[in-house]
Amino acid sequence: MSLINENKDFGVIAELIPNNASVIDVGCNDGSLLEYLREYKNIDGRGMEIDQKKVQLCLAKGISVIEGDADTDLYDYPDKLFDYSILTYTLQATKSPKTVMQQLVRISKKAIISFPNFGHWKIGTSLLLNRKMPVSKKLSYSWHETPNLHFCTINDFIDLCEELEIKIEKKGDLSNKKLSNFSGKNFLDSYFNEVGLFLVSKD
Amino acid sequence: MSENKIVTLAEDEPLNLDGGGSLSKFKTAYTTYGKLNDKKNNSILVCHALTGDQYVASDHPITKKNGWWSMVVGPDKPIDTNKFFVICPNVIGGCMGSTGPKEINPEKGKEFATDFPVITIADMVRAQKLLIDYLGIEKIFCVTGGSMGGMLVLEWLSKFPEMVHSAVPIATATNHSAQNIALNELARQSIMADPNWQSGNYYHSDKKPMKGLSVARMAAHISYLSKEALQSKFGRNLQDKNSLDYSFDADFQIESYLRHQGFTFVDRFDANSYLYITRAMDYFDVSSANNGSLIEAFKNTQSKILCVSFTSDWLYPTSENKKIVKVFNSLGLNVSFIEIETENGHDSFLLDEPKFFEAIKGFINSTFENL
Numbered sequence: 001m002s003l004i005n006e007n008k009d010f011g012v013i014a015e016l017i018p019n020n021a022s023v024i025d026v027g028c029n030d031g032s033l034l035e036y037l038r039e040y041k042n043i044d045g046r047g048m049e050i051d052q053k054k055v056q057l058c059l060a061k062g063i064s065v066i067e068g069d070a071d072t073d074l075y076d077y078p079d080k081l082f083d084y085s086i087l088t089y090t091l092q093a094t095k096s097p098k099t100v101m102q103q104l105v106r107i108s109k110k111a112i113i114s115f116p117n118f119g120h121w122k123i124g125t126s127l128l129l130n131r132k133m134p135v136s137k138k139l140s141y142s143w144h145e146t147p148n149l150h151f152c153t154i155n156d157f158i159d160l161c162e163e164l165e166i167k168i169e170k171k172g173d174l175s176n177k178k179l180s181n182f183s184g185k186n187f188l189d190s191y192f193n194e195v196g197l198f199l200v201s202k203d
Numbered sequence: 204m205s206e207n208k209i210v211t212l213a214e215d216e217p218l219n220l221d222g223g224g225s226l227s228k229f230k231t232a233y234t235t236y237g238k239l240n241d242k243k244n245n246s247i248l249v250c251h252a253l254t255g256d257q258y259v260a261s262d263h264p265i266t267k268k269n270g271w272w273s274m275v276v277g278p279d280k281p282i283d284t285n286k287f288f289v290i291c292p293n294v295i296g297g298c299m300g301s302t303g304p305k306e307i308n309p310e311k312g313k314e315f316a317t318d319f320p321v322i323t324i325a326d327m328v329r330a331q332k333l334l335i336d337y338l339g340i341e342k343i344f345c346v347t348g349g350s351m352g353g354m355l356v357l358e359w360l361s362k363f364p365e366m367v368h369s370a371v372p373i374a375t376a377t378n379h380s381a382q383n384i385a386l387n388e389l390a391r392q393s394i395m396a397d398p399n400w401q402s403g404n405y406y407h408s409d410k411k412p413m414k415g416l417s418v419a420r421m422a423a424h425i426s427y428l429s430k431e432a433l434q435s436k437f438g439r440n441l442q443d444k445n446s447l448d449y450s451f452d453a454d455f456q457i458e459s460y461l462r463h464q465g466f467t468f469v470d471r472f473d474a475n476s477y478l479y480i481t482r483a484m485d486y487f488d489v490s491s492a493n494n495g496s497l498i499e500a501f502k503n504t505q506s507k508i509l510c511v512s513f514t515s516d517w518l519y520p521t522s523e524n525k526k527i528v529k530v531f532n533s534l535g536l537n538v539s540f541i542e543i544e545t546e547n548g549h550d551s552f553l554l555d556e557p558k559f560f561e562a563i564k565g566f567i568n569s570t571f572e573n574l
């Protein structure tokens with residue numbers, strides 16, 4: 001379900017992570033992001049992945065990976081064990097995005113979270129003009145077969161962080177490969193960013 | 204493949220045992236496969252289970268069958284002996300040449316029988332450590348094993364963490380549950396209830412506790428299989444007959460199968476060894492030397508670890524294996540975990556499970572490449 005296999009996203013994420021950090025990638029897919037971060041940032045990485053075929057790929061790459069579920073298995077980690085946790089394109093597929101986010105900021109000092117922005121203008125247009133659930137490159141499933149349970153918009157995400165007292169430190173714009181400090185909701189982001197990417201934390 | 208070798212260890216100072224007492228000049232029988240490289244960094248220690256032995260990848264001298272893990276260990280196998288130096292010792296207390304109840308007690312000039320001290324999993328590991336020292340290996344590349352073998356792996360990680368680069372504990376637990384102990388007690392009582400057991404002194408008698416040991420094996424064998432596997436393999440099929448006999452003969456295939464498992468087992472296993480080794484498993488609690496704290500037990504562990512469980516294993520279920528993973532996670536260790544879907548129950552680690560083989564191979568080879 002994770003579509004982040006294009007290295008351009010990796011570069012933006014890598015920019016957020018200092019050298020030698022300890023990192024857990026939740027929903028780590030075949031481990032390529034962790035491998036990328038290991039190569040370019042010398043991180044000490046761990047993965048969690050629900051799909052066993054992908055777990056096997058991680059093992060063969062020498063990546064430490066737990067076959068597990070973000071909804072249930074993050075409880076096993078002690079507080080602030082990792083410097084960074086990463087959740088790319090997985091939040092919308094969890095049963096409880098709220099608890100998963102709480103767990104992420106509990107087990108790591110900072111969390112990097114990305115998700116498809118349901119507020120993107122193309123999605124709005126698809127609904128408005130075609131009266132059809134949107135299917136695009138980033139949202140490649142039909143409504144009846146999608147593993148995505150909880151779509152949200154960038155503004156919804158910001159509201160949830162506020163409710164959970166999670167601090168948003170930075171935001172990313174993947175199409176322009178740009179990171180900037182977060183300073184509240186922004187019409188352009190919520191309308192034009194296909195993907196929401198945020199660096200968050202909670203003490 | 205490999206010749207059986209026997210070495211006498213603890214020649215200078217005795218091996219002190221958890222239960223008090225000691226063993227000196229004890230024998231360890233072992234096999235090796237492949238070659239130790241010049242850097243001495245390619246050794247893999249394979250720890251066998253309760254009724255296993257050192258014949259991991261070579262034909263068994265009594266049963267003439269393939270080694271118990273010949274699908275896993277060998278040239279081009281998941282544990283590739285073209286690349287790795289594999290060592291598999293028979294545990295102390297065993298009956299395939301290592302010092303155990305059926306071997307001669309040098310002090311008395313006759314078999315130990317029940318004079319053999321009650322040993323623990325930690326004692327077995329201390330004995331294995333002496334073998335590794337003897338082989339001139341300072342750091343084992345990987346320690347692996349399933350079931351009791353997995354307990355030995357955990358004990359290695361706890362007792363000699365600096366000597367273990369990586370580890371693969373399979374289908375195991377940090378201690379025995381009440382259910383595990385109960386099943387072992389059933390087995391022990393069936394051996395001791397056999398009049399031919401003779402308080403353990405049957406080595407020179409015509410009568411050996413074959414029935415007791417056979418029933419013990421039958422009971423244990425049920426615990427190694429899942430309900431689904433038994434049902435799909437045997438169901439209520441009748442053995443060589445079309446109707447019920449209305450007798451206590453083996454009408455059902457499952458009865459015949461279990462009897463066969465029991466009868467063939469007694470040819471290769473010693474009843475007293477069964478008592479001692481099951482006792483060691485029941486006593487096993489890797490946290491016991493650390494006031495019951497698993498975190499303390501593994502606090503010096505730095506190894507890279509892969510834990511494996513099987514969905515239909517009810518003897519050492521996924522939940523028990525996940526407890527181990529949780530401890531390693533808490534310590535921030537490089538731990539991986541995979542749960543193999545299969546209906547083959549606890550015995551899965553000894554059977555043809557391609558996904559299991561793929562996981563072991565992927566982990567071991569990538570870990571070796573990153574040495």
